[in-house]
Amino acid sequence: xxxxxxxxxxxxxxxxxxxxxxxxxxxxxxxxxxxxxxxxxxxxxxxxxxxxxxxxxxxxxxxxxxxxxxxxxxxxxxxxxxxxxxxxxxxxxxxxxxxxxxxxxxxxxxxxxxxxxxxxxxxxxxxxxxxxxxxxxxxxxxxxxxxxxxxxxxxxxxxxxxxxxxxxxxxxxxxxxxxxxxxxxxxxxxxxxxxxxxxxxxxxxxxxxxxxxxxxxxxxxxxxxxxxxxxxxxx
Numbered sequence: 001x002x003x004x005x006x007x008x009x010x011x012x013x014x015x016x017x018x019x020x021x022x023x024x025x026x027x028x029x030x031x032x033x034x035x036x037x038x039x040x041x042x043x044x045x046x047x048x049x050x051x052x053x054x055x056x057x058x059x060x061x062x063x064x065x066x067x068x069x070x071x072x073x074x075x076x077x078x079x080x081x082x083x084x085x086x087x088x089x090x091x092x093x094x095x096x097x098x099x100x101x102x103x104x105x106x107x108x109x110x111x112x113x114x115x116x117x118x119x120x121x122x123x124x125x126x127x128x129x130x131x132x133x134x135x136x137x138x139x140x141x142x143x144x145x146x147x148x149x150x151x152x153x154x155x156x157x158x159x160x161x162x163x164x165x166x167x168x169x170x171x172x173x174x175x176x177x178x179x180x181x182x183x184x185x186x187x188x189x190x191x192x193x194x195x196x197x198x199x200x201x202x203x204x205x206x207x208x209x210x211x212x213x214x215x216x217x218x219x220x221x222x223x224x225x226x227x228x229x230x231x232x233x234x235x
Contacts, residue, residue, distance in 0.1 A: 001101045002030040003094070007039035015050035022054040022066075023215050026223050028180065029062040029109075029166055034100035036094055038070035043076045055087040060211045061224040062177060063170035065089055071098040093106070108135055108169040114152070115161045124165050126153040128176065131167045131179040140174050140227045143208035147225045150205050154223060158182065163218065169229075173210065177224040 001023045006018060020225030025033050035051070042048055055066040069091045071079065079085060091097035110131050114120035128148045132141040148165070155163040168175040205212050205225055212225035 001032045001034060001087050002099070002113045003034045003036060005036040005039070005187040009043060010047045010050070011043040012047055014049050019054055021230050022050075023057070024217060026054075026062060026064070027215060027217050029175075029177065030064060030129075030167065031104065032065050032067060032097075032107055032220070033058065034067045034091075034094060034097040034101060035068050036069050037072075037075060040075065041072065042075050042078055044154055045082055048075065048078050048082065048171070050085065051079070052082065052084045052087050054120050055084075058197070059087070061213065061226050062166075062168060062175050063173055063226065065104070067091050067097040067100060069094045072130065107171075111164065111166045113164050113226075115162055115164055116156050117181060118156065118194075120156055120163065121149055124148050124178075127165060128167055132174075133171075137174060140229060142178060143227050144174060146208055147176050147205050147212075147227065148178075151176060151223050151225065152203060154178070155180040156203075159220065166199060172227075172229055174229060175224065177222050178180050179220060179222045181220040183219050 004021060004025055008014065010018065022033065051066065051068060058064050058066050067089045068092045069078070071090060076090060079088065089100060091100060110127065112127055118180055125145050125148050128144050129141060132138070132144055152163065152165065155178050159182035161181040164179040166177045166179070170183065208227065209225040210228045215222045215224065
């Protein structure tokens with residue numbers, strides 16, 4: 001689990017910094033993120049919406065909870081006025097947060113690194129197929145293969161750096177994430193840019209996934225997709 005301590009005053013300006021820090025934690029895909037806000041004050045209700053937005057992002061990918069530890073009475077009241085407790089877990093202190101995070105069933109996960117080479121696409125598909133077989137997920141095996149092809153292809157072509165593939169089985173979703181280490185922001189390049197048999201690019205990823213996105217980091221990006229374990233794809 002990851003622990004993030006936040007001190008000072010939370011304003012609309014500093015909320016942007018908070019969101020960046022939370023996204024960096026999410027990129028590591030821990031089992032939970034504990035945010036120690038014991039030293040944090042809030043300017044107004046709008047500033048705490050940063051926690052709500054981050055919690056929704058975390059739920060979509062990588063499917064981990066955001067636990068707010070030791071909020072002040074004022075912050076707790078602001079979160080409740082905004083009904084943020086539907087998205088967040090409020091804990092009395094860090095120890096309480098650690099206990100709640102440890103009580104969660106830890107998701108099954110596999111992770112491997114690959115070079116920026118065309119052969120990595122096939123190797124990544126093999127990793128995902130093996131995970132689906134071990135976890136008995138035949139329904140999502142083919143959609144996962146499609147998504148893996150597109151995400152890894154994008155990283156190999158556009159980033160040109162070593163890449164890291166993480167496959168996680170959550171409660172109701174299979175999460176696929178490809179991280180690269182290309183520090184400059186760049187557009188998403190897919191197999192659709194250079195058509196090949198059986199490839200249709202990110203529109204196909206959207207069709208077979210319940211959600212997908214790209215999280216930019218200071219040292220690269222994570223392109224991810226979540227597939228419902230039982231729902232049919234939209235193709």
